[in-house]
Amino acid sequence: MYVDPKKMKAARDRRALTQEALASQARVNVRTIQRAESGHPIQAETLAEIAAVLGLPPSGLIVPGPVKEQEVLAAEADEGQTQVLKRVDSGEMIIATLERSLMVVLGCSAEPTAETMPALRTLIKTLERLFRDPCDVEKSPPLTFYSLLDRLDAVVALNTALADVERNGMALFMATSTAYVKVPYRGEEGYMITRTGQWPEYVTAARFMIAEYQSERIRVSKEVRWPLSEEDIPSSSGWPSTEVDGLKPAADDLDGDIPF
Template sequence: MRLDPAKLKQARTRAAMSQERLARRCELSRKSIQRAELGETVRPETAALVAAALGVALDEIRLAAGGAEAGGERPEQRLTLRRAKSGTRVFETLAQSYAGRIGCDVEASGETIGPLTGLVASLGRLVADAWGRGPMIPPDLPMVDRLRIIAELNDALRALERHGIGCFIGHYYRYVVAGRGAVQAPGDAPGGPVMLARIQLSDCPRDALQVTIDQQWSSQREGAAAPPAFGDDERFVFLESRPPLTPALEDTAGEVIEGAFSVRVA
């Protein structure tokens, strides 16, 4: 991957960093920073860490294929959400999701407020708003509890469908890069992807809709006392996965996003 020399130097100047300071912040050698500022090819992890240290999105300083500037030209990445017709599918998606976002574009009324808030409450108990703690549904959840949750979801979905409102769900992946570029992830599979869910309640009559994917996530809920267990270095960036890295659900076709790195400073 190559970075735009002029944009990189401008970002470093705005951040009031010398090459040496930027290298220390990234835990890289000064030579790596010099190569990047000369427009030479660097590792994607290096480019992502540099962008994170400067507090900019990587797309703002990277060069697209052929050397054209990528900043501002790359369209927003969009994720296709499928209409959930089964509580089982919602449950299985959230059981593998480290975090999720729930949105609603329905104009609530007296008739719909009950079903809407009922489903949102059910979903809120199953998905976290920060990925550092892993899925909220334990893998050893007893079958009886699993069946009860699925039944509750099915009832809520059908109640909304009677009002022409659908629950649309999809998922995508991020890898976490910390420290010297090592890929990390919570759970029992170091280096594995963090699966993220998107849920949208909408009165769209179709069986699918598209949303802009979330570029930034926190590893910790606001107000939480304990930090995520990723060691002393809490700086990290998300790397987008390139399929097929690790299988998750069987119906992931078209829902795994390819593209450039996205960054977030912890």
């Protein structure tokens, strides 16, 4: 998959990310970022992770033209309706991901037993305390810490829970992707709402899965129930430039509150 170096560098600059920072957040080698920005091909799953960090769909980073967009679609078709998740063993990495994610889901494919359930329970509770619901007025995403000590405590708790799970033959796997959704906001009555005419936005979605630890990666079905419904992503040729620049329509264009 060939990335457009100008698009990728511009997107990275907008996020104020160095190549090293982008590589860290996307969980790839910095050499991969350097190669992509030099015009060398990268794998489709790697492109998806990089695009998620940059807040764009994968097609938003490739060389312009319908032929290249078809390459992205073809690569996704070759993989089938599946997604690759990588093992994560760092509480800091989990926290950093949650701090930039609007939607989060957690699953478990490992068969629980009386022996493994205590470790599973601890990890799941530790993670779920950090998850934020985009439809919750009090705990809307992304995850935010107002105390450095609270953040460090959360990292330690995650690292402890991850190590315990791995001692029981399981591991936590994670992947990020870009979703195109209508982002709820707080309405005048205090509820989280969206509007019928509201423009969708590109957001980061994080998926976690606890599975048997047999390899560093697992492939799972893409079928997942996100907290918000995904909208159809428009083609690059048919999308107004104002949306690309992150602008929204005037308030008068939005009507039809949809409360949560």
